[in-house]
Amino acid sequence: MPPTVVRATIKPNSRKGPLVETADDGTLILFVRAPAVEGKANRAAIELLAAHFDVPKSSVRLAAGTTSRFKRFEVDR
Known part of the structure; x- marks a missing residue:
């Protein structure tokens, strides 16, 4: 089975996180507490x-977007 491709927007340094929300267009919004430094987020x-x-x-x-807020992940299920 091919991996599931997940489009996500990441919100580093979020007080709201860790939390996953779904946007109107189907992308996931990931709220994480980690800073966007050295790959921590x-x-x-x-x-x-x-x-x-x-x-x-x-x-x-x-899969894509290492230094961007907009990322693409692959999830093996």
Whole structure:
């Protein structure tokens, strides 16, 4: 089965997080407490998505958008 592609917008340094919300267009909004420094927010987003989809962290990969707020993840289910 091919991986599920998830489009997400990340909100680092969020007091609201960790939280996943769905936008009107279907993208996920990821609120993480980690800062956008040295990949900390990306790692927090992977952990958050793994918990959201109930899969291990190793099943979630950042496919595009390493330095952008707009990211694409692949989730193996």
